[in-house]
Amino acid sequence: MSSQERILTIFIRLLQGDTLSKVDLMKEFQKNGSTIQRDIAIIDELLHKLNSKLPISKFSPFKELGEINRSKRGYYQLTEFKERSYMDDYELFMIFKVLFASRGFHKHDLEKIYHKLFTSVDDKSIMDKLLANERFYYDGVPETDIYPSLKLLVQAMLNQQMVEFTYTKNGETKVFKRQPIDIYFSDLYFFMISAKHTAKDDTDFNELNKFRINNMKKIKVLNERQSLDYTNRFQGGILRNQTALPFFGEPITLIIDFYYDPVYVLDRFPNSVIKQVNKDGSHRIEIPANNGYGVKMWLLEQGSHVKVISPKYMQQYLVDNMKKTLSYYDINLNE
Template sequence: MKANERLLEMFIHLTKNHELTKKELTDMYGVSSSSIQRDIQALKLVLGQFIDCEDKEIILQPSKGVYRLNRDLLAKIGLGNLSLLEDHKLLAILKVIISSRAFTEKELGDLLEVLTPDDFVYKNLLKNEVTFYKGVPSQSIFDKLELILRAISEQRMISFSYTKYFKTVQFTKMVEMIFFSDMYFYIATANHTSEDDIHVEKLNKFRINNMEHIKLLDKGKTAPYHQRFQPIDLTHRTGSFAFFGKPIEVMIDFYYDPIYVLDRFPNHRIVSQRTENGETVTRLLLETNDGYGLKMWLLMQGKQVKVIRPQYLKKAIQEELHQVLKLYDD
């Protein structure tokens, strides 16, 4: 094997392994330890040309005769990927990906094959979840994502059919953003403060897995920057439920540990706390979005929540609960 071939192969081995010893390398290539040392110095010299940090080494030596890539610097020169993370960090990311159920079984398998190196020590901890994994989409999400991302980058409109509540409607829309929330990838076709209704014709966000017959059209008109969809603002205002609507402040009394509300709605303020029947009741002011999605979330809390204001929302919840009780009338 030529020296330059050996250098490339050594670099590949270093990216796939956390550490390599000088003895492993001498046995692998049948060369002297001084040759391996020269090879390591050559790799440092070449890789170092892409790094601004003169005081940091791209190849570390945690102990004598042991070599390891500086993964932080590797990422800075554009050669980083998830498989280069420390195993416990990679496990955390893979857990999130699997738990999202956002991909088909095949798509998840393809992702894991790329993201998990052969020496990933926690592979067995994922085995059960992968074996019994059931993805939400029935068709490839990646094919649709690729087409929609092209529409966004080229500022082109798209047409598609969309089914909701057993009704299929044809749409022509300008896509502002792709975002992920609660098992689904969505597109936003308007600012998140716009109308979002149970009526399919009035939708401004769409689950990508429910979109069919997507076609690229001509260029469309983009909204001014201050009117564009802001996914992080939506997350702060609605948690994982991503309901659109006009900005609103809602005051509630929460009859359980408030952490379940505080974590979901970062834009909150604790107004007061009191004790009722030996239990702590927390009064909270939430900055959120109005609309049917807000009512859905409030109703999901059952007896743990009471709406204080606005009055019209309180009345809407009361009317909804009366309708629920009617379902149980014999």
Template structure:
């Protein structure tokens, strides 16, 4: 008898943890016991939660008069607004396959209450239905990410098979350094095994279709250690390049959008609607693509080498439209 009671208490506790509403009336019918017995079970669970408050992260089994049930609340449960914010970012990234995104959403929802899950499903149903993943070559982006993370942690040299932008296949033996996310894609940043110049190489992780871990480990001297925080600050476009200080004028609608896009950017002067901005950035192809996307709102002032690159690119664009 005592064994059955203990099993029942554990079952009720587990059901509460899963977000189920604990109704003494319904449970008494299900377990064929009195409502008083269920109420005593609830009291024992409440006592356990009180005695182990720190272990259970301040969880409480409280009575809802509206639902006529007990509901488990926990500091670690995600509120709907928090869950919504996280999943909107995931959906907007489009970096995971539909199967992976559905699996992630399902697991995240387990950190919310059943009541909130229903409300939340209504908020994102259409977005999930119309979700379009970016095209990827790997079987599972999440599996790729985790294998690379482990190689980075263990400092294992790995061999990857990879599709380049032109869809040609290459194989590279590399020293994995860091993973970064930027605009729909995760990137692996690595040194090639035999590169004595220690020039970072960027690989889109969704284009890696094979990863082989080598037995050899690598050690980097402190001066060649990689700082992904600094890279994120100075390179928003995942194109490698030398660091430069670029100065340009901006006359567009939202200067704040420029400042947000280039974290190191600062306004040095303003005259009418013209802002002069300088930023420490990596002079890769991505920077040029971004500034050109602003059209006539941007005029690069320095360095002269970058001004010349912009002029050359603009001339090429003009020729596409039959102008010299």
């Protein structure tokens, strides 16, 4: 092996995040310590040149390779670069937990992602033990791989192309033609979005603007293109803060009295504010929400923990649904 090949090999390993030992390098390449030190000095000089020539941009801090860390005598590592570029085992552990909890992937899709991430794990034995139970019992919602469909839709979205597909809901199947403007994940599902977050949602099957990707079949990308008005863009960040479940709606200020720990409301709706503590111990909370089905479902889930103050039509929605539920048990409130 030539000196250039040796230096390149060492450099690549440093970029991979490896911690290199001078003694191990001496044994591997059959070179003395001074030769290895010269190799490291050459790499040091190259790093300095590369860092100084990087174009300035918002990504500059992430592109910098940093300097070789020699804090531990006889060892070399690009510590700063590794910390910026690679996730440690604890960060990977958090990602794995979120992936399993989502149930949004077919098991085959999840396994591919799992193995790609797992190659970056340092202590593979420990990580495997920590995740073994959830991995074994994982049961994703999609019945088939969604990756091919998702990739196709993202490409169509970037090219502003229309797509045609069949979609089934409540036993009814129709052919739709829509332009994907975003991909959104929430509550078990990846959705293809074709309208802004305040559009009609689930009121008329023919007017759907939100489609579960795992339920879209026979997807075809069409040559038809349509430019989009920026003001009518879908804003997933706003929607996620306004509703507990993925349903569109017009923005409202929802005011409730909550008869349990208010943290469950504050965590669910990050822009909500406690306005007062009532005499009965409940909390009056003001929530920037929307009037979609997702908020209505969340309110119904709270049962006796919540009282809607306003809007009045949201209050009436809860009352009507509670009466209907009681009728299933032959309970007549008029008796």
